[in-house]
Amino acid sequence: MIELRDVHKSFGTKQVLRGVNLSIAKGESVVIIGGSGTGKSVLLKSVLGLVTHDSGLISLEGQDVRQAERDAFLARFGMLFQGGALFDSMSVWQNVAFRLLRGSLKRPVEEAREIAIEKLRRVGLKPDVADLFPAELSGGMQKRVSLARAIAAQPDVIFFDEPTTGLDPIMSGVINELIREIVVEMGATAMTITHDMSSVRAIADRVAMLHDGVIKWSGPVGEMDSADDPYLRQFISGSAEGPIEAVR
Amino acid sequence: MNLVLSPVAAIGRSTLAIMGAIGRIAIYCGATLSHLVRPPFYYREIWNQIVQIGWLSLPVVGLTALFTGGALALQIYAGGARFNAESVVPSIVAIGMVRELGPVLGGLMVAGRVASAIAAEIGTMRVTEQIDALVTLSTNPMKYLTVPRVLAATLTLPLLVAVGDSIGIFGGYLVGTTRLGFNPANYIQNTVDFLEVWDVTSGMIKGAAFGFIVALMGCYHGMNSGKGARGVGKATTNAVVSASILILAANYLLTELFFTA
Numbered sequence: 001m002i003e004l005r006d007v008h009k010s011f012g013t014k015q016v017l018r019g020v021n022l023s024i025a026k027g028e029s030v031v032i033i034g035g036s037g038t039g040k041s042v043l044l045k046s047v048l049g050l051v052t053h054d055s056g057l058i059s060l061e062g063q064d065v066r067q068a069e070r071d072a073f074l075a076r077f078g079m080l081f082q083g084g085a086l087f088d089s090m091s092v093w094q095n096v097a098f099r100l101l102r103g104s105l106k107r108p109v110e111e112a113r114e115i116a117i118e119k120l121r122r123v124g125l126k127p128d129v130a131d132l133f134p135a136e137l138s139g140g141m142q143k144r145v146s147l148a149r150a151i152a153a154q155p156d157v158i159f160f161d162e163p164t165t166g167l168d169p170i171m172s173g174v175i176n177e178l179i180r181e182i183v184v185e186m187g188a189t190a191m192t193i194t195h196d197m198s199s200v201r202a203i204a205d206r207v208a209m210l211h212d213g214v215i216k217w218s219g220p221v222g223e224m225d226s227a228d229d230p231y232l233r234q235f236i237s238g239s240a241e242g243p244i245e246a247v248r
Numbered sequence: 249m250n251l252v253l254s255p256v257a258a259i260g261r262s263t264l265a266i267m268g269a270i271g272r273i274a275i276y277c278g279a280t281l282s283h284l285v286r287p288p289f290y291y292r293e294i295w296n297q298i299v300q301i302g303w304l305s306l307p308v309v310g311l312t313a314l315f316t317g318g319a320l321a322l323q324i325y326a327g328g329a330r331f332n333a334e335s336v337v338p339s340i341v342a343i344g345m346v347r348e349l350g351p352v353l354g355g356l357m358v359a360g361r362v363a364s365a366i367a368a369e370i371g372t373m374r375v376t377e378q379i380d381a382l383v384t385l386s387t388n389p390m391k392y393l394t395v396p397r398v399l400a401a402t403l404t405l406p407l408l409v410a411v412g413d414s415i416g417i418f419g420g421y422l423v424g425t426t427r428l429g430f431n432p433a434n435y436i437q438n439t440v441d442f443l444e445v446w447d448v449t450s451g452m453i454k455g456a457a458f459g460f461i462v463a464l465m466g467c468y469h470g471m472n473s474g475k476g477a478r479g480v481g482k483a484t485t486n487a488v489v490s491a492s493i494l495i496l497a498a499n500y501l502l503t504e505l506f507f508t509a
Contacts, residue, residue: 050380074386085381099385
């Protein structure tokens with residue numbers, strides 16, 4: 001469904017992506033792991049067109065994402081941002097129903113609100129949260145609202161950018177479970193970037209390790225622990241010793 | 249050699265940086281103008297911005313105009329007394345307010361209040377990935393954030409200028425009649441007799457231009473904000489400084505255009 005072929009991206013003299021090759025099948029949940037600053041977010045944003053890649057091909061169902069009609073293309077995606085990225089001038093339900101209140105998916109306000117409340121319920125939030133503002137919510141609740149917004153318009157593809165960053169282990173577990181349940185329930189294709197190994201084990205069908213601008217290892221999550229790739233082994237074990245340079 | 253060339257290199261670098269900034273602002277301005285005339289239009293956002301930019305700026309603009317009108321009356325009276333021309337106070341206050349001080353001071357006050365607020369809001373949205381979120385939700389940030397603000401400021405600033413002009417003239421009237429001994433009826437008659445329609449409309453046209461500048465600079469610097477609190481702070485400062493300078497420059501150019509034969 002999503003295909004990345006020899007994708008390159010530089011910022012000035014800094015080469016971030018040096019030829020990324022990756023395929024994600026329809027309905028598959030792929031988690032991309034890698035250290036901080038290895039270009040995971042850049043890769044994800046390149047697929048969405050938030051960052052323009054320098055060379056290579058990124059395609060969705062065979063169509064080059066750069067040539068796709070933007071509105072129709074983006075309408076197929078949902079995204080959970082690292083910090084939530086909720087609009088702080090809007091109430092929670094207006095955030096969740098953002099797409100349903102304007103543009104090609106516009107619905108009557110009452111219907112949009114009902115859908116928003118239903119999605120909030122799906123991520124474990126009560127209807128009385130709907131009229132609060134994002135600043136009045138805890139970090140975990142903001143992530144849930146952001147997740148509700150990502151799934152509100154029933155997207156085919158959902159991206160998760162560091163979904164558990166800044167959350168305690170219990171809340172991380174809850175968010176991971178929710179993501180897994182929702183992805184399976186919707187039959188959506190999912191691409192997650194994280195360096196949280198508990199997220200990897202909870203969310204992934206397949207894992208890809210990004211290091212030094214290329215995919216160093218890719219395979220089913222069940223094979224991850226027995227793989228002998230030195231980069232992957234060092235990342236899983238969290239050791240300072242190995243091919244990945246650790247700055248002390 | 250380096251000592252000789254380094255000032256030249258510094259001038260070159262600064263020139264390139266200024267030219268680059270002018271080019272980027274010109275491109276942003278062109279993109280804004282093109283989106284201004286193409287749907288979709290977010291009417292609710294436009295209305296919200298009309299309230300935020302226009303209505304909520306009224307107290308600041310009104311107070312500025314009131315005190316400026318009063319001070320102007322005192323100055324004209326003191327200056328006019330040197331050649332027995334104290335009677336020109338009403339007409340000079342009126343013409344000075346509607347042609348120059350109303351639009352320029354109104355524009356500068358709105359630049360301080362609105363350009364900074366816009367840059368801080370959009371800059372924070374940029375830093376917290378809210379702008380990226382807008383894009384993923386199939387919403388063009390230029391249409392959703394920039395166009396409503398530019399449109400609202402361009403439409404409301406002429407009205408603010410008109411209200412400011414009236415309050416400024418009233419400030420002059422208050423000082424003239426209570427402190428300088430003018431007859432109230434004569435003061436009003438003098439004001440009406442000397443003021444022409446073009447004086448008022450030229451000031452309002454200036455107001456529209458200043459409104460466009462204020463919102464454009466706020467949005468441009470917000471959209472291009474650097475990371476973190478420092479980045480947003482710098483964007484806010486740059487928005488106010490650039491809007492103020494451009495208002496003064498545009499004021500000169502428009503005055504040259506309108507009032508030189």
